[in-house]
Amino acid sequence: MSASDSPFSPIHMSPDLPSARLRPLFTLELNISAVLRVGSAAAGLVIGVVGGGSFEGRVSGNVLAGGADWQRIQPDGSLRLDCRIILETSMKQLVAMTYRGIRAGTPDVLARLASGQAVAADEYYLRVEASFETGASELAWLNRIVCVGTGMRHPTGPIYNLFELL
Numbered sequence: 001m002s003a004s005d006s007p008f009s010p011i012h013m014s015p016d017l018p019s020a021r022l023r024p025l026f027t028l029e030l031n032i033s034a035v036l037r038v039g040s041a042a043a044g045l046v047i048g049v050v051g052g053g054s055f056e057g058r059v060s061g062n063v064l065a066g067g068a069d070w071q072r073i074q075p076d077g078s079l080r081l082d083c084r085i086i087l088e089t090s091m092k093q094l095v096a097m098t099y100r101g102i103r104a105g106t107p108d109v110l111a112r113l114a115s116g117q118a119v120a121a122d123e124y125y126l127r128v129e130a131s132f133e134t135g136a137s138e139l140a141w142l143n144r145i146v147c148v149g150t151g152m153r154h155p156t157g158p159i160y161n162l163f164e165l166l
Helices: 107-114 137-144
Strands: 022-038 044-057 061-063 068-073 079-089 094-104 125-133 147-154 157-165
Touching: 022 061, 022 147, 044 079, 044 157, 094 107, 094 147, 125 137, 125 157
Parallel strands: none
Antiparallel strands: 022 044, 022 157, 044 061, 044 068, 061 079, 068 079, 079 094, 094 125, 125 147, 147 157
């Protein structure tokens, strides 16, 4: 196999485009108040009802109760996340936040997570991309950014570190 045939050969990116950089936005912690299962335990839809939470960083405040994380169980046991929540900043400004992502791991790790056990973040993959919508003029910049995040699932709900993609 030649170097050009290697699956690990360098990827040539356009030098005319900026490189991706990340700037920390905030840490988000959600409290899940109920888990609703639609379908079988091995397939279907799992809905995590958000009972509240908090976020702290460049913008800080609380998560209002009433949001939901719709999780589609994939054939391999991974979850596709589709979450919609309302953030209320410390200045009482409202921000709608939507994030999509994936949680994947070995069958053993996914079973431990599903049973509510604490599992170290480096044992599985939990990544999201987020967007925001607000009418607060001081926070209008949130309407124009893309965010990515890493996360982990505590027994009471997920926690994410979110970053603005520059």
